[in-house]
Amino acid sequence: MNPEADVVDAATTDQNVTVNWNADSTVPLLLSFPHSGTRYPDDFGYAPGLAFNVIDYPSDRYVDELFAHGDVLGLSSIRANFPRAYIDVNRHQHDIDQTMLEEPERWYGRLQPTALLNGTTLFWSKAKETAIYDRKLSHAEAKRRLATCHVVYHQALTTMVEALRRRFGSSVVIDCHSMMQFDTKAQGGRARPEVDIGTRHGESCDPALAQKLLECFERRGYDVGLNRRFAGGEITLRYGWPEINQHLIQIELRRDLYMDEETRLKNDRFEAVKQDCADILTEFKQFIEIQQGGHKTTQDREHQEMENSNG
Secondary structure, eight states: OOHHHHHHHHHTTOSSEEEEOOTTOSSSEEEEETTOOOOOOTTOOOOTTOOHHHHTTTSOTTHHHHTTHHHHTTOEEEEEOSOTTTOOTTSOTTOOOGGGBSSGGGOSSOOOOSOTTTTOSSSOOEETTEESOSSOBOHHHHHHHIIIIIHHHHHHHHHHHHHHHHHHSOEEEEEEEEEOSBOOGGGTOOBOOSEEEEOTTTTSSOHHHHHHHHHHHHHTTOOEEESSSOOOOHHHHHHOBGGGTEEEEEEEEEGGGTBOTTTOOBOTTHHHHHHHHHHHHHHHHHHHHHHTTSSOOHHHHHHHHHHHHHO
16 A cells, blocks of 8 residues: 555545645655635535624634745645634534534434534634524534545545655644634633644643744744643644654644734735744754654665665
8 A cells, every 4th residue: 555645646536625745755744724724615504694704713814825835845735625614624523512403313423512602613603702603504514514524634634644654754743723812802811922832731742843843933033832822622632642753733823913813814914924934844844854864764764774784
């Protein structure tokens, strides 16, 4: 079985998830953009008259553009093309608010909701404290979203991570997000750090990786938190296993740095932040190359070991 061939196949078969796979990458680093989708499905069916800045509020708009230099560096990436409110791939598939479903007692899976109060479960019920739907979701449409978006995203990401681990002996995923400038009123309304790096309080990656990213942002003048506001969601939990050299780091960029939070338009600092992200990715890639002992893959190292033993 060739896992890299499987990744390429996945990239050409699905419209809901975009996979950019670089088989020639020199490092086991890839970027994940689970919330930057801008293609609104025809079957979304949110309440008529809902303002765009409300329905788009949960999405991490432009974050994939801020880290676009990853393509120049030859890094692989994965991007959800649908908006976060439609279905949130950073939630567990059982994280469902039963009040959103028709006949919830007949749902085929488990119903284990988490954030009912603010409506940020698998299918978001609220955005900016405003109800997204004036109806219930049918079982068929809820299951279709799970099958065509959530399952597809995680199957593709799993394949990519496994391909990197087979080739390099390790994998490092940067899961890229954005956040509002202030906590909600219910949370106290405090200002958030400009950048927050989440590692599940040190459980999802080698601490040296998180420390390196923190230093990269701080040297460029950013106020950076480490697990100060968001420690990581489902993706961090599912893929962050340093015990098997599988590392996951979540990055949250504060939106006011590069966009108007209300109009959803880029601001005059967008290009500067984008350049900083490009420089940080370049530096972080070099750091991983050094950790990896150069550009050697698992196969390269095994071949070198054989030559040394024969010599």
